[in-house]
Amino acid sequence: MGWLDESQFRTAPMADLDAVLRFHDPAYVDALRRAEETQSVSDADRERFRIGAEGNPVYAEIYRRPMTSAGGVMLACRLALEGGIVHCPGGGTHHGRPARASGFCYLNDPVLGLLTWLEAGLDNIVYLDIDAHHGDGVQDAFHDDDRVLTISIHEAGRWPFTGKVEDRAGGAARNLPVPAGFNDSEMRWLMEQAVLPLIHERRPQAIFLQCGADSLEEDPLAKLSLSNNAYFAAAAAVMDLAPRLVVTGGGGYNPYTVGRCWAGVWAVLNGITIPDRTTPAAEAILRGLVYNRAAGRNPPVHWFTTIRDEPRDGVVRDDVKRVASLTFPERLEA
Numbered sequence: 001m002g003w004l005d006e007s008q009f010r011t012a013p014m015a016d017l018d019a020v021l022r023f024h025d026p027a028y029v030d031a032l033r034r035a036e037e038t039q040s041v042s043d044a045d046r047e048r049f050r051i052g053a054e055g056n057p058v059y060a061e062i063y064r065r066p067m068t069s070a071g072g073v074m075l076a077c078r079l080a081l082e083g084g085i086v087h088c089p090g091g092g093t094h095h096g097r098p099a100r101a102s103g104f105c106y107l108n109d110p111v112l113g114l115l116t117w118l119e120a121g122l123d124n125i126v127y128l129d130i131d132a133h134h135g136d137g138v139q140d141a142f143h144d145d146d147r148v149l150t151i152s153i154h155e156a157g158r159w160p161f162t163g164k165v166e167d168r169a170g171g172a173a174r175n176l177p178v179p180a181g182f183n184d185s186e187m188r189w190l191m192e193q194a195v196l197p198l199i200h201e202r203r204p205q206a207i208f209l210q211c212g213a214d215s216l217e218e219d220p221l222a223k224l225s226l227s228n229n230a231y232f233a234a235a236a237a238v239m240d241l242a243p244r245l246v247v248t249g250g251g252g253y254n255p256y257t258v259g260r261c262w263a264g265v266w267a268v269l270n271g272i273t274i275p276d277r278t279t280p281a282a283e284a285i286l287r288g289l290v291y292n293r294a295a296g297r298n299p300p301v302h303w304f305t306t307i308r309d310e311p312r313d314g315v316v317r318d319d320v321k322r323v324a325s326l327t328f329p330e331r332l333e334a
């Protein structure tokens with residue numbers, strides 16, 4: 001789209017092992033390295049670390065890829081320390097556990113980025129997660145830690161089945177589970193009635209926005225119905241709420257809608273107006289993508305020719321209003 005001045009771009013480095021070991025177990029990280037080297041996993045490692053099990057396949061870059069997104073997110077947090085906004089779309093692996101792979105997350109790069117901020121002396125941080133899945137790994141890492149408030153909007157009743165509205169992680173979390181079909185109007189309601197007031201009240205020194213793109217209507221793994229306008233609005237809304245902002249990616253399993261969403265988020269963060277039509281270069285990239293699901297056989301033309309979706313507004317259902325009000329029970333009591 002011609003939106004990236006090379007001077008704005010930094011290549012993500014592999015993470016320092018020591019920095020990763022602040023959160024992750026050395027034996028687990030070593031098992032990831034071994035899995036990449038041998039492209040296989042022993043029964044013992046599979047059992048103990050869930051590598052090569054469930055949604056955590058062994059793949060060619062199973063060590064270097066997570067180490068690079070961790071390095072990128074930690075660099076993003078260091079760069080943002082001086083103030084400003086850094087976008088690291090390769091990061092956002094919010095399910096990773098200290099000694100276990102989970103939900104295609106091997107390392108937890110948001111946790112490692114947040115630790116970078118805490119070690120630099122920040123003590124009032126908001127982590128906002130709009131991926132369709134609950135940000136369980138991040139919430140659990142900062143359970144009871146009043147320096148990091150984790151807020152997660154996610155589909156109710158979906159894997160990993162945590163993040164109920166009553167679950168506050170000892171005061172350090174707010175969870176906003178939403179029903180299937182969650183639309184742009186409902187997202188606006190939740191942001192305005194619950195999330196933004198919560199952040200306002202807190203006056204954080206830094207915000208970490210996990211922008212997993214699987215809450216989009218066309219994503220095959222979840223049943224939420226957002227258009228990418230909801231993502232653009234969320235990014236725009238948090239930009240002025242703290243002097244430091246890091247935005248990552250996360251889930252997202254339709255390559256067309258992921259690419260359009262995160263490109264548009266970059267535009268929003270840079271104050272770029274998104275034109276009605278993609279440039280020929282952007283269209284060529286989108287047309288070159290491969291998507292091995294039914295919808296990929298005959299993609300609608302707007303997946304190639306636009307960045308911005310049509311809005312998906314609708315009725316704000318009682319389930320959503322209830323979640324917003326339960327996020328502030330202290331107000332209801334007052």
Ligand SMILES: [Zn+2]
Pocket residue numbers: 131132133212214250251252
């Ligand atoms: Zn997800």
